[in-house]
Amino acid sequence: MKISFVDLIKNSSAFKLLFKGLNEERLIFTSPLYGASKSIFVSELLKSVNNIVVLLPDEKAIDEFNVELCVLDKGKDVVVINELKPELLQEKITDITNRKNFILISTYKLLNCLLPEREKVSNSTTVIDLNQHLNYEDLIEYLHFLNYTKDKFVEIPGDYSVRGSIVDFWSYSEKNPVRIEFDGDIIDSIRYFDPESQRSIDKIEKATLSAALTSSVDEKEIYTDIISYLDNPVIFVSSFEMNNLGDEKINLFVNNIGTTLPKIVAAEVEDPADEFPDMLTVAEPAVNIKDSASADKFFSRVNTRWIIENEISDNEKQIRLDLTDAPSINSNYQILFNTIINYAETDYKIILASENELQSQRLNDLLLELKPELSSLIERGVVSVETLAIKNGFVDKVDKLLLLTDYQVFNKPYRSKISTSKKYKKVKSKHFASINKGDYVVHEDYGVGQYAGLETIKIGDVSHESMKLLYNNGGAVYVNLNYLALVKKYSSNESVKPNLSTLGSADWANTKAKTKKKIKDAARELILLYAKRKATKGYSFSGDTIWQKELEASFLYEDTPDQEKVTAQIKEDMETEIPMDRLVCGDVGFGKTEVAVRAAFKAVQDGKQVVVLVPTTILAEQHFNTFKDRFSQFPVNVRVLSRFQTKREQTEIIKKLETGNVDIVVGTHRLFSKDVKFHDLGLLVIDEEHRFGVMAKEKLRSIKSNVDTLTLTATPIPRTLNLSLLGARDLSIIATPPPNRQPIYTHVSVFEIIKIKAWILQELKRGGQVYVVHDRVQSIDRLGAYLLKYIPELKIAVAHGQMKPAQLENVIHGFLNKDYNVLLS
Numbered sequence: 001m002k003i004s005f006v007d008l009i010k011n012s013s014a015f016k017l018l019f020k021g022l023n024e025e026r027l028i029f030t031s032p033l034y035g036a037s038k039s040i041f042v043s044e045l046l047k048s049v050n051n052i053v054v055l056l057p058d059e060k061a062i063d064e065f066n067v068e069l070c071v072l073d074k075g076k077d078v079v080v081i082n083e084l085k086p087e088l089l090q091e092k093i094t095d096i097t098n099r100k101n102f103i104l105i106s107t108y109k110l111l112n113c114l115l116p117e118r119e120k121v122s123n124s125t126t127v128i129d130l131n132q133h134l135n136y137e138d139l140i141e142y143l144h145f146l147n148y149t150k151d152k153f154v155e156i157p158g159d160y161s162v163r164g165s166i167v168d169f170w171s172y173s174e175k176n177p178v179r180i181e182f183d184g185d186i187i188d189s190i191r192y193f194d195p196e197s198q199r200s201i202d203k204i205e206k207a208t209l210s211a212a213l214t215s216s217v218d219e220k221e222i223y224t225d226i227i228s229y230l231d232n233p234v235i236f237v238s239s240f241e242m243n244n245l246g247d248e249k250i251n252l253f254v255n256n257i258g259t260t261l262p263k264i265v266a267a268e269v270e271d272p273a274d275e276f277p278d279m280l281t282v283a284e285p286a287v288n289i290k291d292s293a294s295a296d297k298f299f300s301r302v303n304t305r306w307i308i309e310n311e312i313s314d315n316e317k318q319i320r321l322d323l324t325d326a327p328s329i330n331s332n333y334q335i336l337f338n339t340i341i342n343y344a345e346t347d348y349k350i351i352l353a354s355e356n357e358l359q360s361q362r363l364n365d366l367l368l369e370l371k372p373e374l375s376s377l378i379e380r381g382v383v384s385v386e387t388l389a390i391k392n393g394f395v396d397k398v399d400k401l402l403l404l405t406d407y408q409v410f411n412k413p414y415r416s417k418i419s420t421s422k423k424y425k426k427v428k429s430k431h432f433a434s435i436n437k438g439d440y441v442v443h444e445d446y447g448v449g450q451y452a453g454l455e456t457i458k459i460g461d462v463s464h465e466s467m468k469l470l471y472n473n474g475g476a477v478y479v480n481l482n483y484l485a486l487v488k489k490y491s492s493n494e495s496v497k498p499n500l501s502t503l504g505s506a507d508w509a510n511t512k513a514k515t516k517k518k519i520k521d522a523a524r525e526l527i528l529l530y531a532k533r534k535a536t537k538g539y540s541f542s543g544d545t546i547w548q549k550e551l552e553a554s555f556l557y558e559d560t561p562d563q564e565k566v567t568a569q570i571k572e573d574m575e576t577e578i579p580m581d582r583l584v585c586g587d588v589g590f591g592k593t594e595v596a597v598r599a600a601f602k603a604v605q606d607g608k609q610v611v612v613l614v615p616t617t618i619l620a621e622q623h624f625n626t627f628k629d630r631f632s633q634f635p636v637n638v639r640v641l642s643r644f645q646t647k648r649e650q651t652e653i654i655k656k657l658e659t660g661n662v663d664i665v666v667g668t669h670r671l672f673s674k675d676v677k678f679h680d681l682g683l684l685v686i687d688e689e690h691r692f693g694v695m696a697k698e699k700l701r702s703i704k705s706n707v708d709t710l711t712l713t714a715t716p717i718p719r720t721l722n723l724s725l726l727g728a729r730d731l732s733i734i735a736t737p738p739p740n741r742q743p744i745y746t747h748v749s750v751f752e753i754i755k756i757k758a759w760i761l762q763e764l765k766r767g768g769q770v771y772v773v774h775d776r777v778q779s780i781d782r783l784g785a786y787l788l789k790y791i792p793e794l795k796i797a798v799a800h801g802q803m804k805p806a807q808l809e810n811v812i813h814g815f816l817n818k819d820y821n822v823l824l825s
Helices: 005-010 014-025 037-045 059-071 084-096 110-112 120-122 136-146 261-269 295-299 333-345 357-370 370-377 481-486 509-533 548-551 560-576 592-605 618-629 648-657 694-703 718-725 754-764 781-792 803-818
Strands: 027-030 051-056 078-081 102-106 115-116 127-128 158-163 166-169 178-183 186-193 200-203 205-209 234-237 249-251 288-290 303-311 323-325 349-354 382-389 394-396 401-405 442-444 448-458 462-470 476-481 488-489 581-586 609-613 638-643 665-666 681-687 709-715 730-734 770-772 796-798 822-824
Touching: 005 014, 005 037, 005 401, 005 709, 014 027, 014 037, 014 303, 037 051, 037 059, 051 059, 051 110, 059 078, 059 102, 078 084, 084 115, 102 110, 110 115, 136 158, 136 166, 249 442, 333 349, 333 357, 333 370, 333 401, 349 357, 357 370, 357 382, 357 548, 370 382, 401 509, 448 476, 448 509, 462 481, 476 481, 481 488, 548 592, 560 581, 560 592, 560 709, 560 730, 581 592, 592 609, 592 681, 592 709, 618 638, 618 665, 618 803, 638 648, 754 770, 754 781, 781 796, 781 822, 796 803, 803 822
Parallel strands: 027 303, 051 102, 051 234, 078 102, 115 249, 234 303, 349 382, 349 401, 581 709, 581 730, 609 665, 609 681, 638 665, 681 709, 770 822, 796 822
Antiparallel strands: 127 205, 158 166, 166 178, 178 186, 186 200, 249 288, 323 394, 394 401, 442 448, 442 488, 448 462, 462 476
């Protein structure tokens, strides 16, 4: 029977030493647990203890460790605290008070956080029951007293809203927002609802309402720390940095009102420009309280056990685990093969861990095709490929185990496949967000109406929330919130008010019938046009080669299911004699370019040339860099043709295109010029076809009559999309976002240079760049000077619509090349 790598390491000598030490001592020191051995040990330890705290150096380490625990099926047992913000920390505190077994992951700073006593958190929760006598105004007043924020819609914890006899709120102790409906002073119903759609989810018998800790905590309160919330915890300190805690404790729950900046700072911020305010006298509250925070004080806490991981230690009692880092591969297959063979010769078992089944199969195929002599090692079980999405492997010298991961083999960045913390953001409900009272809307069955607000309609003994829509001649329609999909906001390019439809008339039905007829007529013409192209014979490309598999395996990120499916569809098209004409739709960042890269590589391997056509020079540079980077390990000549190249460079590229010495060319409208000729064009990739003009598209038709064509777009124009939906062009959709795709968070704040400076410097510190958006071209230069006055380390580029196109492109090009770290526009 095959034993998995996880089971092998669970029974290793290193783990036995750790468990033995933990049973004998309250404080043990150990040499480092490298790679995935740390997460495997912690997941195994949870079987024998109630609480484990893992303290890591930073948020990146937290994210990676959390992902590995989820891969090991411990995700439901994990609580992550990676932001020390009151509202988020309160949610986590409430969470752990309701758990018995869990793994808490955070940074060392968590030990310094002053928290309210556990009893206070438990006593700050009120239970609201169905059919309870409760005055409607009293509940609203109580929510206000608890420091909840009144808003139009409830979308994050701490929000509440009021509509007629309905009160919505999101308690810090509830995973979903709660909707309470009153009948006089009696609670008639309690329901959970979806914060995005605002639809009710489930009926419940009771709801809990927790106070925001910031509302009632003051400096006279007694504070504690996170350890008091735990039940005989084992605290694992990854890398010994306990002595770096400093001598200050952080109180996140002090009163925020009345804090002012030091006078010396405020006096420095005077600016004559009226449109930019001086430094405001309100800033973030002081949160530090002097107190000792030495490591010894923590180690001496009763009912705690500590594991201190330290690479260098003079402690004689330190447990030596004989674990080391896995050898570096650096995308070099020869190093990989030599490493496997060398370790196999010394009786090691070698496991290559891959993030998914598809990547595992690719890796297995590469081993067998590039190094056939490894087949005997694989058959004997000395070498195996397992699906395990962990970042770093390690070497166990005692039990002779070597774990390598595809992240190490291909130098891939480790990407989170889960959200490590519940970072709330304001996202207006999809059905309500853009519709305000008085707006014109279109109902699928009744036509154009005007939104008059929400009303509660009682039918029999049941009450329903409904949208009220007004129509011509005083007509009205009430739309139950469960049928909001039938209503869309009216949109028009003209700034005229639409005529309201008349209920009971045939006007709306006639309008829909005429529209359908026009669509059918247009479709008939287009189908005839594209049927002719389908009859044209094209080139049939060869099947996948080992190089194709190697390129796809070296992709830095995990393929989404849609990427995998679309790639297969494109290959199938290219391997037939019918010229491909496929439209790939997908949001920005969903992986359309990678799909095009694989198609281009397939064409190049058959000796064909590839054109990547883009609408702007900036996009041409971006695609050129992407293609060049992806093909850096292969003999593929990629060039770019745009106005950023000199006349001499353009002439050289055009000559090489005609002689076949350029395999892939990325370019703009310059490729339409009469002097551009191709040696053997096999694939045309068009990015954002809708941004090319009519004449350009006519030129395109002459280029691609029998050439495989791949069109990429995030926003297809109606005609292009219509062709695909009718079957005249093949349509592929990449709808699944990458698992590591990070959401965008929006915070609204007044203009304060202290905050702006902190935010900008934080972004620059991590190697990022900053966009600053201004509302007036006339004062944009003064804003730039204002920012430089208080943040002199900035390198600012200014871009706006009144600049000449060439000048604007040069600025954007410089920003993309990181000549500037701030783009002011």
